[in-house]
Amino acid sequence: MSNIEILKKSAINALLGVLLTFPITVIKVNTIDREITWRWYMILLVGSVVFLISFLWIKQLERQKAGVTFKFKESKIGQRYHTTISKPGVLKSVLITALVLITAIPFITSPYTTGIITSALIYIILGLGLNIVVGLGGLLNLGYAAYFGVGAYTYAILNMNFGVDFWVALPLGGIASALFGFIVGLPVLRLKGDYLAIVTLGFGEMTRIVTENFDSLTNGSSGIAKIPKPSFFGHTFGSFGSTRYIYLIALAVVILVIFIVWRMENSRVGRSWVAMREDDIACESMGIDLHKSKLTLFIISAAIAGIAGVLFAAKNTFINPQSFTVWESIMILCIVVLGGKGSVRGVILGALIIILLPEYLRAFQQYRMLIFGFLLVVMMVFRPGGIIQNVRKVYKIEGDLTNE
Amino acid sequence: ATNAPIKIGVPGAQSGDLASYGIPTVRAVEIYTEMWNAKGGVLGRKIEFFAEDESCKPELATNVAAKLVGMKVDGIIGHICSGTTKAAMSIYRDANIVAITPSATSNDLTDGEYPNFFRAIAKDSFQAVTAANLVKDLGLKKIAVLHDKGDYGKSFATAVKELVEAEGVTEVVLFDGITVGAVDYSAIINKVSGSNADAVVYGGYHPEASKLVTQMKKSNNDIPFISDDGVKDNTFIQVAREYAEGVYATGPEDTSSNKMAQEAIKLHEEKYGEKPGAFFLNACAAIESLLKAIEIAGTTDYEAVRKALQTNRFDTTLGNIGFSETGDPIGVEFKPFQVKDGVYVEVK
Amino acid sequence: MDVGYFFKLLLSGLTRGSIYALIALGYTMVYGIIKLINFAHGELYMLGAFTGLIIASLMSYAGINPVLSLVVATIVAIIYSSAYGVTIEKIAYKPLRKSQRLSALISAIGVSMFLQNFVLLFQTSDFLSFPNLIPDFKFLKPVENYLSSAQVLIYICTALFLLGFTLLVKFTKTGKAMRATSQDTKMAQLLGININRVISFTFLIGSAAAAIGGVLISSQMGQINFYIGFIVGIKAFVAAVLGGIGSLAGAVLGSIVLGLVESFGTGYISSNYEDLFAFVVLIVILTFKPDGLLGKSQKQKV
Amino acid sequence: MLKIDNIHTYYGHIHALKGISLEVQQGEIISLIGANGAGKSTTLLSISGLEQPRSGTITFDGKELNGMTPDKIVSLGITQAPEGRRIFPGLTVLENLELGAFLRNDKKQIKKDIEFMYTMFPILGERRNQLGGTLSGGEQQMLTISRALMMEPKLLLLDEPSLGLAPIIVAQIFEEIKRVNRDYNITVFLVEQNANQALKISDRGYVLQNGVITMTDTGENLLKNDEVRKAYLGA
Amino acid sequence: MSNKVLEIKNLLMQFGGLKAVNNVSLDVNKSEITALIGPNGAGKTTFFNCVTGVYEPTSGDINITQPNGKIVRANGLKPNKITELGLARTFQNIRLFQDMTVLENVMIGRHTVTKANIFNAIINGKKTREEEQRIIHDSYEILKKLELDQFANEFACNLPYGAQRLLEIARALATDPQVLLLDEPAAGMNPQETISLITTIEKLKSEHDLSILLIEHDMHLVMNLSDMCYVMDYGKLIAKGTPEETVNNPVVIKAYLGEEF
Ligand SMILES: Nc1ncnc2c1ncn2[C@@H]1O[C@H](COP(=O)(O)OP(=O)(O)OP(=O)(O)O)[C@@H](O)[C@H]1O
Ligand SMILES: Nc1ncnc2c1ncn2[C@@H]1O[C@H](COP(=O)(O)OP(=O)(O)OP(=O)(O)O)[C@@H](O)[C@H]1O
Ligand SMILES: CC(C)C[C@H](N)C(=O)O
Ligand SMILES: [Mg+2]
Numbered sequence A: 001m002s003n004i005e006i007l008k009k010s011a012i013n014a015l016l017g018v019l020l021t022f023p024i025t026v027i028k029v030n031t032i033d034r035e036i037t038w039r040w041y042m043i044l045l046v047g048s049v050v051f052l053i054s055f056l057w058i059k060q061l062e063r064q065k066a067g068v069t070f071k072f073k074e075s076k077i078g079q080r081y082h083t084t085i086s087k088p089g090v091l092k093s094v095l096i097t098a099l100v101l102i103t104a105i106p107f108i109t110s111p112y113t114t115g116i117i118t119s120a121l122i123y124i125i126l127g128l129g130l131n132i133v134v135g136l137g138g139l140l141n142l143g144y145a146a147y148f149g150v151g152a153y154t155y156a157i158l159n160m161n162f163g164v165d166f167w168v169a170l171p172l173g174g175i176a177s178a179l180f181g182f183i184v185g186l187p188v189l190r191l192k193g194d195y196l197a198i199v200t201l202g203f204g205e206m207t208r209i210v211t212e213n214f215d216s217l218t219n220g221s222s223g224i225a226k227i228p229k230p231s232f233f234g235h236t237f238g239s240f241g242s243t244r245y246i247y248l249i250a251l252a253v254v255i256l257v258i259f260i261v262w263r264m265e266n267s268r269v270g271r272s273w274v275a276m277r278e279d280d281i282a283c284e285s286m287g288i289d290l291h292k293s294k295l296t297l298f299i300i301s302a303a304i305a306g307i308a309g310v311l312f313a314a315k316n317t318f319i320n321p322q323s324f325t326v327w328e329s330i331m332i333l334c335i336v337v338l339g340g341k342g343s344v345r346g347v348i349l350g351a352l353i354i355i356l357l358p359e360y361l362r363a364f365q366q367y368r369m370l371i372f373g374f375l376l377v378v379m380m381v382f383r384p385g386g387i388i389q390n391v392r393k394v395y396k397i398e399g400d401l402t403n404e
Numbered sequence B: 001a002t003n004a005p006i007k008i009g010v011p012g013a014q015s016g017d018l019a020s021y022g023i024p025t026v027r028a029v030e031i032y033t034e035m036w037n038a039k040g041g042v043l044g045r046k047i048e049f050f051a052e053d054e055s056c057k058p059e060l061a062t063n064v065a066a067k068l069v070g071m072k073v074d075g076i077i078g079h080i081c082s083g084t085t086k087a088a089m090s091i092y093r094d095a096n097i098v099a100i101t102p103s104a105t106s107n108d109l110t111d112g113e114y115p116n117f118f119r120a121i122a123k124d125s126f127q128a129v130t131a132a133n134l135v136k137d138l139g140l141k142k143i144a145v146l147h148d149k150g151d152y153g154k155s156f157a158t159a160v161k162e163l164v165e166a167e168g169v170t171e172v173v174l175f176d177g178i179t180v181g182a183v184d185y186s187a188i189i190n191k192v193s194g195s196n197a198d199a200v201v202y203g204g205y206h207p208e209a210s211k212l213v214t215q216m217k218k219s220n221n222d223i224p225f226i227s228d229d230g231v232k233d234n235t236f237i238q239v240a241r242e243y244a245e246g247v248y249a250t251g252p253e254d255t256s257s258n259k260m261a262q263e264a265i266k267l268h269e270e271k272y273g274e275k276p277g278a279f280f281l282n283a284c285a286a287i288e289s290l291l292k293a294i295e296i297a298g299t300t301d302y303e304a305v306r307k308a309l310q311t312n313r314f315d316t317t318l319g320n321i322g323f324s325e326t327g328d329p330i331g332v333e334f335k336p337f338q339v340k341d342g343v344y345v346e347v348k
Numbered sequence C: 001m002d003v004g005y006f007f008k009l010l011l012s013g014l015t016r017g018s019i020y021a022l023i024a025l026g027y028t029m030v031y032g033i034i035k036l037i038n039f040a041h042g043e044l045y046m047l048g049a050f051t052g053l054i055i056a057s058l059m060s061y062a063g064i065n066p067v068l069s070l071v072v073a074t075i076v077a078i079i080y081s082s083a084y085g086v087t088i089e090k091i092a093y094k095p096l097r098k099s100q101r102l103s104a105l106i107s108a109i110g111v112s113m114f115l116q117n118f119v120l121l122f123q124t125s126d127f128l129s130f131p132n133l134i135p136d137f138k139f140l141k142p143v144e145n146y147l148s149s150a151q152v153l154i155y156i157c158t159a160l161f162l163l164g165f166t167l168l169v170k171f172t173k174t175g176k177a178m179r180a181t182s183q184d185t186k187m188a189q190l191l192g193i194n195i196n197r198v199i200s201f202t203f204l205i206g207s208a209a210a211a212i213g214g215v216l217i218s219s220q221m222g223q224i225n226f227y228i229g230f231i232v233g234i235k236a237f238v239a240a241v242l243g244g245i246g247s248l249a250g251a252v253l254g255s256i257v258l259g260l261v262e263s264f265g266t267g268y269i270s271s272n273y274e275d276l277f278a279f280v281v282l283i284v285i286l287t288f289k290p291d292g293l294l295g296k297s298q299k300q301k302v
Numbered sequence D: 001m002l003k004i005d006n007i008h009t010y011y012g013h014i015h016a017l018k019g020i021s022l023e024v025q026q027g028e029i030i031s032l033i034g035a036n037g038a039g040k041s042t043t044l045l046s047i048s049g050l051e052q053p054r055s056g057t058i059t060f061d062g063k064e065l066n067g068m069t070p071d072k073i074v075s076l077g078i079t080q081a082p083e084g085r086r087i088f089p090g091l092t093v094l095e096n097l098e099l100g101a102f103l104r105n106d107k108k109q110i111k112k113d114i115e116f117m118y119t120m121f122p123i124l125g126e127r128r129n130q131l132g133g134t135l136s137g138g139e140q141q142m143l144t145i146s147r148a149l150m151m152e153p154k155l156l157l158l159d160e161p162s163l164g165l166a167p168i169i170v171a172q173i174f175e176e177i178k179r180v181n182r183d184y185n186i187t188v189f190l191v192e193q194n195a196n197q198a199l200k201i202s203d204r205g206y207v208l209q210n211g212v213i214t215m216t217d218t219g220e221n222l223l224k225n226d227e228v229r230k231a232y233l234g235a
Numbered sequence E: 001m002s003n004k005v006l007e008i009k010n011l012l013m014q015f016g017g018l019k020a021v022n023n024v025s026l027d028v029n030k031s032e033i034t035a036l037i038g039p040n041g042a043g044k045t046t047f048f049n050c051v052t053g054v055y056e057p058t059s060g061d062i063n064i065t066q067p068n069g070k071i072v073r074a075n076g077l078k079p080n081k082i083t084e085l086g087l088a089r090t091f092q093n094i095r096l097f098q099d100m101t102v103l104e105n106v107m108i109g110r111h112t113v114t115k116a117n118i119f120n121a122i123i124n125g126k127k128t129r130e131e132e133q134r135i136i137h138d139s140y141e142i143l144k145k146l147e148l149d150q151f152a153n154e155f156a157c158n159l160p161y162g163a164q165r166l167l168e169i170a171r172a173l174a175t176d177p178q179v180l181l182l183d184e185p186a187a188g189m190n191p192q193e194t195i196s197l198i199t200t201i202e203k204l205k206s207e208h209d210l211s212i213l214l215i216e217h218d219m220h221l222v223m224n225l226s227d228m229c230y231v232m233d234y235g236k237l238i239a240k241g242t243p244e245e246t247v248n249n250p251v252v253i254k255a256y257l258g259e260e261f
């Protein structure tokens, strides 16, 4: 399509856009005073926005159709990057520098930035956990926030009643959540696809409802406040210091979880999960016990969420059931899919986007969630496989490199 | 540095299902900053405000609070929900910033933990007393107490129940939570009529209340309906229309004769083309008090402003109010109201 | 126990069920054709309600007779919701047809967020009172305490949609094309079926049902805001799955079961746990019937 | 009738067809043979528009097919019985056959044609109300062919029609191809692994190797060609 | 008769009113290739599905003789259990793990003969690493045997059809089966490719000491490979014998082969 044609098409789209949005954008009724406000200027506004977006949209679609996709590896910088990185020692030093920089973040930025990055780190953990079930196992779980909640409440409740310390609660949250994952896992073993999704959603909601109503244990919808921040061998920090401290703990947990996930992924067990995702019947015929695999997946991902939950409770010092709704589950799912299902790097990127984007969109004030919703669509349409597509590991075959 | 603008943070729910409670506050602050700036600001300094959305989520509230602290705001109007307020308060406290909420009503907030906390609304247990008295005065024998399972609604309902039961005259025949956002409430209404209650006491907000009232009246289940200040809101009457007639609600003293309130409402209508939403007047009172306190203190210094707030009384859209040691409002008396001919009038 | 009370709860359950059903039918249609959990379906219902409200207000302020207003408002709502539905499909789902289903799901979530905030921004965050457009039917006078005219209309519409959609899918050429498209789009094309048109059409009728639901249900409830679609959408989705996704009769049955469970749960136990009962029933039923009440077995031949 | 001129088709980055040109005359039976992965199926998909060639042209009866949607191409009279059978698993045998006649409007004749398919493949008649997805492999293959025939096409594209069929049926299929070609004047473009039989009934054949046409001749000549015999006929 | 590895007695599989497999008895002898042929829809694949646990047979007996001589009754066991008992299969409609590499597909096959669990994986001790190396090595060896090693790191879905069929066999072989069940291994191959498949199967059989049960419509392959031939029609066994006997059996000719053959 030539530019003129695209312009023409965009003009038509703009017109359609104006027509479509007419009642909502132009007319505003005041049902009390029975008055109507006609905001004709909206036509111009909507028209020009749609025109612009449509132009860019079609242009990009055309480019993709022609097979022009930006491939980092093939770009000039990319090639230089790859030749540099593959030099011995370079990768190692790059990684170390990165780690140092990341560790330094709380000491060089504002507490606000540290805070939101800590949130992002917690969501990276959640994303990695959910990625195990959804990305590797191919089981859609829409109730993941419940596991997260179980972890958070484990810490809050144990602390409130028995004064249990953060460091003790951290593993306990994981264990409690794993137990919960097991209980949820049992009845859903036979279910597939969207039926599984809806049952997990159901479990998620049930958990929230119980939390809301079980006043004596959970304090109901009032939530639990004044949850202590973690201490360092008995030493506690001020508000600023503890923000940094939690950041570092979260970072450590992220690294640990990445390590564990990575080890699992590339193991015999991890492979069997991927196989289950690809074709469950064939998988069973290869001697893999599907029920066992599914249960393991549920338990491990739950445990990870539980740990994230403890961190979450410690960071916010206050939790209530509102933080563990379907909406949260959906956002975690967005992280996984947006980043690139099955890919650890993808999930990290996804979490950074989903958590940081709305924060940095604050500049757009009330348009922020509107833009966020729109960007979700854009990212999916133009990068349907997620930002980082998962690639399967290439195995080196020892002593037989001649064939390669 | 003396003519740098005074910065006010306005954190609250501005998107998501609770946006309708948060947006009116932003608008109130906007109207008041314009009004004050037109008069030359405070202490000769312009006022700037920063609305920050936390969708009523505690985890976002802590981030927003850190952000506002980082921006070195001089005061906070918010948060909107009790939950987010609880999550954010310690951050403001550690940073020495006063916060006045227009709407967070949870009792725990004013238990002395946060010296920087104030609210331009009465706490939950406070208005329950008014409601319980109303139950007594109306001579009700059996009541059904419902709530929306939320923090606010449930504590109001529980408090009413306890007060009424302690009195021993009235029997609570039903105590149950309804589901917010459900498409139909006929089952619970049937249950109420099955319980033979003489009246319904409801703890929660106007959307559910109007649905309940409408459905009750439509099925000719016309028993008195008593609720809280979440319902004593014009939106309730606007939405429930003729069905709102006769509904009781507790609320701060009558503001229809309050000039400032009328003025603020008028400004809102001019600016946004619609009637203000929930907690608008509370928010007006909050920002007004804060600005006046700064003026009185002659500085934005934390201790001074806090002192000023605690030791003075302010003419606001809610009447002449002050703040107690713990931050609860003084002078925001709760009175029972009833809808008559489409307006709330005080029950004498 | 008290028989009268039982019947009242039964009726409540049916009402709630048929409300869910009205939305679930459209949900299932769309799901059936592209296997997408269309999270934005609830938003189409909400848009229908808003459009209906705007048009009805315009007309009533102009002094036009309420019945006529109802009819015109409903028609305009249908047109607009359908237009939104079709547009959404074109923009947000069509480019993702060949991708993994999860990507389309996220896109749908994005759309849902966008539309909610779109209405929030350009209309209002507050609740609006929705005029009672539905005239009182005379013949309901004796039972008016139990049955409102809006309820009756909702029952009738649910039944009509169920019948209409079933006939459409089972017996018309378009219906056959829909079923073929839903099972294998490539092959459908190789038989000369214009799948774009078929999919658009499915969105169109699904959204139309949502729009009618929007107007009727809002008339019954008396209020709307930008968020009403989300909860109803989730419930309708649950109902559709309970009945067996893709099955029209299943969607209605699932909705009714859900409505009844919630109603009896509230009536005999506690409304505190209303949703809990719904989900417990869902889980129990799916444990024993993994394909939903009326769903076809997913068991594939190997 | 059909003219393919230098088409290139890609799957992402895989270059599957590297400049293929071929021609089919009205009334012919043409075979396309080649090893696994040569690009035979891709050629058929490109003709039907399910894979759009990045360059090159395909014309049918003088009309350019490039950029047309598959359903449009079908309505011009090109039908395909694709690889992998693609039976609608949730529809019955009867419904699958009815869908084959989607673009036809002569209800009575459709009924008759369906009956005819049942006599051709009696097992389909026995299974008429069974869901397509539960048919055996061979039954599905029969259904695919029947469904394509229901369309009454001008040009019939068959992708390995004999795959998975019992010997007795294989023989019957090739007879049937000859018959529809003769009696109904349907042009047939045949992709087969069973090259022996395919070439026997073909007027002409093409040999495809790694996305390039390497040879073309009459069916008889190809059968005799040594290279072809070695590579594809197992002689 | 101790050299039966797989013995099936009076197997019945009913779908509603349809007896897809009707009272079929069949034996697979050690180190022999047994063929199962019959017209389309005769019930061959269904028979496979019953034996491998994908379907639970309505009635009948399936007995598997273990290498130690123990006989295990396998009715109603889940497919993974049956694989553990030494039966491995391929699918008529290819069911590879599409988004995994060719090598990984085979590595999955090694699942039953390896042990590492999650904890081993995380700790990744010496034993685990060695096992993993062994899996890779063994899998690669199997690929080489089937001449698929050139594709080792390709995605399975990008392979040509014929190679996918071979990969199915490779994957089944990776489970170290006693009995290999092949469902139409030559479908979609041209005569030349079929010939090389025949050699491959023979080679595999001798190298791995396999017993094979195969379904095939390519009589050339059946004649060349099988020691014993069973013929099914309409769910019932209609003939049994050596391949030569079978192709000359008028009943088989009428039902299956046709006069021309
Ligand atoms: N969907 C796909 N994605 C990626 N590559 C593909 C796809 N389909 C086919 N290919 C590749 O394109 C090439 C041509 O494949 P095609 O299916 O046309 O071969 P064919 O000649 O029909 O082979 P066969 O006899 O196996 O059916 C092969 O190398 C194959 O791997
Ligand atoms: N789940 C099922 N429900 C109903 N009928 C079935 C089912 N599975 C198979 N059948 C029927 O059982 C018969 C046997 O099928 P099967 O797949 O075993 O045949 P087959 O011998 O493998 O044939 P082919 O050689 O064509 O692959 C077929 O007629 C088929 O239609
Ligand atoms: C906006 C409302 C939800 C606020 C409520 N009064 C509370 O305390 O949480
Ligand atoms: Mg092919």
Ligand SMILES: [Mg+2]
Pocket: D136, D137, D138, E044, E045, E046, E092
């Ligand atoms: Mg078979």
